Amino acid sequence: MKQMLAVALGFAILSNTALVHPAIAAPDSYTIELPAAPAWGYFTDKYKTNQNEFTTVETNAAYGTLSKFLELWTPGSSWDQGTKLRADVLDYNIQYVVDLAAARTAADEEMAYLVDRRGQTYGATEGLGALADVYRTLSGTTTVIKDVPADATTVKYDDVGSTNKGGDSNSQLGKVVDLVGIVRGNFASTNPSKGFFQYMRPYRWVNQQEGTNANRIVVPTLVPAISTTPEKDGGFPSGHTNASYLASLSLAYAVPERYQEMLTRASEMGDSRIVSGMHSPLDVMGGRMLATALAAAALSDPANADLKKQAYEQAQNVLMKQTGTSEDRFADYGKNKADYFKRLTYGFQPIGDTTRAMVVPKNAEVLLETRLPYLSGPQIREVLATTGLPSGYPLLDDPEGWGRLNLFEAANGYGAFKSAVTVNMDASLGGFHAEDLWRNDISGAGSLIKRGSGRLSLSGANTYGGGTQIEGGTVEALSASAFGTGSVVNNGGTVTENVYGGGTVTANVYGGSGKLTIGGNFSQSANGTLELNVTAPGDTLAVKGSVQAGGTLRVNFANGYVPAAGDFTVITQAPGLSSGRFDKLETSGLPANYTAALGYRSEGIVLTLTDTTAVPSNPGTTNPPSSGGGTFTPAPTPAPTAPVTPPTPTTPPTVPVTPPTQPGAPDPQAPLPTSPFRSNVVDPAALLQSLTQAAAGASSADGTFSDLPSGHWGSASIAKAAKLGIVSGYANGTFRPNAPVTRAEFTAMIARGFGIQPAASAAAFGDTRSSWAAGYIGALSNLGVVAGYGDGSFKPNATISRAEMAAIIARVVNLGALPGTSAPANFGDVRGDHWAAGVIKQAASAGLLNGTSASAFAPDQNASRAEAIALIVRTLETDESVKALLAGL
Known part of the structure; x- marks a missing residue:
């Protein structure tokens, strides 16, 4: 009162x-x-x-x-x-x-x-x-x-x-x-x-x-x-x-x-x-x-x-x-x-x-x-x-403890776990056997083991350190720290992240960003289900340790929230510590025209959402429709080590490039008599001159990055590209070779690599006017190398796939005219009806892009920075003059 x-x-x-x-x-x-x-x-x-x-x-x-x-x-x-x-x-x-x-x-x-x-x-x-x-x-x-x-x-x-x-x-x-x-x-x-x-x-x-x-x-x-x-x-x-x-x-x-x-x-x-x-x-x-x-x-x-x-x-x-x-x-x-x-x-x-x-x-x-x-x-x-209440209050310190009981708080479940606490619920009995909520801030060094059926929800600011183990039923997280500071092991139940309720191991975070944090590792067996209920961009699962994926991942979009097409991060983790793959992906709450697929990165797991109605004017410049779930074949390169931020744009070569007389995508079958490069996109003579000038001004220190050891498979190509100004590193001296590449980044890399001057703007696209790469996007759009969506957007921050890279490089050079380094490649995961099947085969046959194995290419896997640079450098080196120049770097 x-x-x-x-x-x-x-x-x-x-x-x-x-x-x-x-x-x-x-x-x-x-x-x-x-x-x-x-x-x-x-x-x-x-x-x-x-x-x-x-x-x-x-x-x-x-x-x-x-x-x-x-x-x-x-x-x-x-x-x-x-x-x-x-x-x-x-x-x-x-x-x-x-x-x-x-x-x-x-x-x-x-x-x-x-x-x-x-x-x-x-x-x-x-x-x-x-x-x-x-x-x-x-x-x-x-x-x-x-x-x-x-x-x-x-x-x-x-x-x-x-x-x-x-x-x-x-x-x-x-x-x-x-x-x-x-x-x-x-x-x-x-x-x-x-x-x-x-x-x-x-x-x-x-x-x-x-x-x-x-x-x-x-x-x-x-x-x-x-x-x-x-x-x-x-x-x-x-x-x-x-x-x-x-x-x-x-x-x-x-x-x-x-x-x-x-x-x-x-x-x-x-x-x-x-x-x-x-x-x-x-x-x-x-x-x-x-x-x-x-x-x-x-x-x-x-x-x-x-x-x-x-x-x-x-x-x-x-x-x-x-x-x-x-x-x-x-x-x-x-x-x-x-x-x-x-x-x-x-x-x-x-x-x-x-x-x-x-x-x-x-x-x-x-x-x-x-x-x-x-x-x-x-x-x-x-x-x-x-x-219970602490001791020392007037009247309440009777020897049996009646005065210190706090029945209201006790109805909220444990206040601390001193050792392993096993909760065995039987949902068939109804009532609290089927569903209960523990609201207390649970401390202690002990752990929680959930067995049986039924759902146990946790909403406190918990700090218990022994971890959480789910053997059956559902554990629902209703707060950012619901699982304390330890690891979570889901051997056969459901773990739910759910901002406003529901779930199996449900993460149901009240208020805030909706981000559930697991202080240790997260592992899930084939019998487990992880349910993420997403109502906002930050509504994710953050794992401080490693993720060992398995079983089912269920992602429910709720409260009218639908993210834009592209990559949506659902799980973050400590860099480079993930293993396994979810056996099954289930989604709900997405529009009928969306498809979804999982992508595995060093720093987490993303849900790649594709709007099947937003087809770009040139196939291959946007994320194509995916299978909508299931397992995902990993990329051949190590996964990223840090969140992606656009690198600082590097000034392109100063030698002007003669603009094409007929903008648009050239005929991929039109051979060039004097050069493997397409004459209406790239002037080979001007390109060689600009690369020569860039090489002359390169420092021996260029291309040295703290996170790029000399034994890295892409270190040589990255060093050459950095010296030529095609790409730059980050302010802290890193390159992040395994970080995914956005559409804006790859467009800038292509423009710099092939000496294409930025345009005044990229006004054709409503979402690129403030982009740091607007000029590059405008230039390549004018040349017909990249295109946008039917809704007038370009989606510069969406990530780019391996198949898309192959399609874009096909518009820059005549892949069909390049000498093959091996027999034509046949990949089991690139069917004949795949939208990029032709260019993938040509790029692989020319040795520009490798498969993940002898029989797999992973066309829809996100491309890394190292892969993008390797593709550009290998393509440049198909011209003998350029190859000789780069050999001296």
């Missing part, structure tokens, strides 16, 4: 950071073993000692569980004679109520009245949201307090239509009614503890301090409800809070789909007791503690085993099949969490040892057995241990 925030900021012992609980993260140390039995015994064994006849801490389990209050307060001989042991804590406790009373609204006062006067079970049903009224009708849960009566300031009204059970045992939800009744049974009262601790209600503290009896901090409509026998009306712990949590935890057990909403409603009802002026924060915290222990005791009592099972099944088969229309005030998860966490400690600062290990009470796991049904009892205990 806003007024609570404003009030709390002014409290003397409340720091700014305490408003949001400072220790939501899992404790550093914990144990799931049973703590030592306290003097009064384990609460769930001794809960029936919560009666007036058991008069000491050692004999009454309720007194013992709340006994840390005795470090703050010593009861006196009567209701108003106790002694403050920690005045700072207790004064803050009462001042909190005073200041809240000054800031509360009319709506706050209305809720305070209804919480006070209605039966707590009826009030708790609001946590069911849309099903609240349906539940009340089907269970016979009623109230006679419909609203705040006009004369409520002078008349006390009681909810005579409500009982502790809060319903009819013979109704359609009678077993649920009976479960609430047994949890709120004969041993669940706070009255014995009120009498034992004898701590006054806050308005009596204020009246005593002010010497009045005005009850000014109590909501006016509740003044008639003030008890006239204060000796029987202690404040600690809050009975309404205790009853509200008991009813809410019972309903949460039967309807775990509303677990956190029920808890939030219980905390709201407890908080309303402070708003009303009837109770203090410590009263409410004590009521929550006692109720948590009492609910666990009743639910773990063997006598109630059949009833709790019947209540759960009845709620699932009757209530959960209904459609409700009630207002759901607890639909905002973020608000629920903030409110609940604030009410765990109410801004108190630790006053004791903050380093004590978290302990988990005996049988506490029963509180979550329907919420986390796929986990074993010891596993749930570990969940409770890794989500």
Whole structure:
């Protein structure tokens, strides 16, 4: 509540950071073993000692569980004679109520009245949201307090239509009614503890301090409800809070789909007791503690085993099949969490040892057995241990750990993995067996192993380091660091990257760029599926280590996002560390005119998208249609080592080139009598002159790159091309020989290599006006060497394939007139109907382009920078004069 925030900021012992609980993260140390039995015994064994006849801490389990209050307060001989042991804590406790009373609204006062006067079970049903009224009708849960009566300031009204059970045992939800009744049974009262601790209600503290009896901090409509026998009306712990949590935890057990909403409603009802002026924060915290222990005791009592099972099944088969229309005030998860966490400690600062290990009470796991049904009892205990509050807070450090339990956070799954955690879900059982979401920020050195079926989603900022292993079902990543800092191994399930939900190992990243990061390696067997749900350009999988691909890759484009044709990076990885190939590619969400194929690079995996309707005017200048999926034959050269950025354009040779008299693509069959180069594209004499001039000005240092060892297969050609100004390296001294080549880059290389001067512009294409290569594109377009798409675009940043390079070089020179270096090549992956079959055969026969093997060419594989330069240099050297010149470089 806003007024609570404003009030709390002014409290003397409340720091700014305490408003949001400072220790939501899992404790550093914990144990799931049973703590030592306290003097009064384990609460769930001794809960029936919560009666007036058991008069000491050692004999009454309720007194013992709340006994840390005795470090703050010593009861006196009567209701108003106790002694403050920690005045700072207790004064803050009462001042909190005073200041809240000054800031509360009319709506706050209305809720305070209804919480006070209605039966707590009826009030708790609001946590069911849309099903609240349906539940009340089907269970016979009623109230006679419909609203705040006009004369409520002078008349006390009681909810005579409500009982502790809060319903009819013979109704359609009678077993649920009976479960609430047994949890709120004969041993669940706070009255014995009120009498034992004898701590006054806050308005009596204020009246005593002010010497009045005005009850000014109590909501006016509740003044008639003030008890006239204060000796029987202690404040600690809050009975309404205790009853509200008991009813809410019972309903949460039967309807775990509303677990956190029920808890939030219980905390709201407890908080309303402070708003009303009837109770203090410590009263409410004590009521929550006692109720948590009492609910666990009743639910773990063997006598109630059949009833709790019947209540759960009845709620699932009757209530959960209904459609409700009630207002759901607890639909905002973020608000629920903030409110609940604030009410765990109410801004108190630790006053004791903050380093004590978290302990988990005996049988506490029963509180979550329907919420986390796929986990074993010891596993749930570990969940409770890794989500508990830190030690040191007033009241909460009971020896069994009831005060430190954070059930809201525990419903979000583990807070840490200390060792390997195996989750085995069975989707056929439905409910949380089939699908669950862990929202916590999971830390620890342990790992997650997912087995069975069903889907487990992870949305936290996780840092666990042991890795993730998927043996079955689906693991969905809903945050960028969902899989922590370790490796991911998918042996037989689905890993899904999904920005807004869904997936198998689903990467479903909330907000941001949608990029899922795997801190180690990613490997997938033939039985695994990796599903990437793409809604934006950055919605990718980033693997810091290596990728070992296998099985199925499924790429779903969603939310109306469709990338432009060309290469779309789906997986990035550490350079040069990939292996394997996906056996199958599946895509969805793409237009019918798109085809898709996979490309494997040193730095990742790309999805090459081809728009089959955008056919260029000259075949071979754009990515041709691909097979749409399946395996991809690797290129013969090493894969790239860094992201592609256009190299700095190099000034072309200064010798002018006589422009052709008839622009356009020349006839590839027209032989030249004096030169193998096409005379209407290249002037051989002018080319030789420009190359001679460039060679004369070359430095011996040109062509030396830090990432190009002398043994690299393309080093000689690259060195020659760099000295001639055909290509340049990068500012950091690298060449990146394995980086893919874009259409703009290859066009510039061709122009520089064959002495073709840049044109004034490339205005014919709408997407090249601002391109660094616009002049080169314009010049080669005018010569008919390159062409654009039917939509008027050139797509300068799209990558170019090996087949396209062959087609473009065919337009520059007469491949058919070049001397063959071997018998005509026949490649099994270049069928006769392939659009570039003819030029591929000619280029391979002339020795300009090699196959990946004796029987494969990989025509649609992206070309590398080294391959592009080798093609240009080899083509130049088919002229004997040029060859002799280059031999001297």
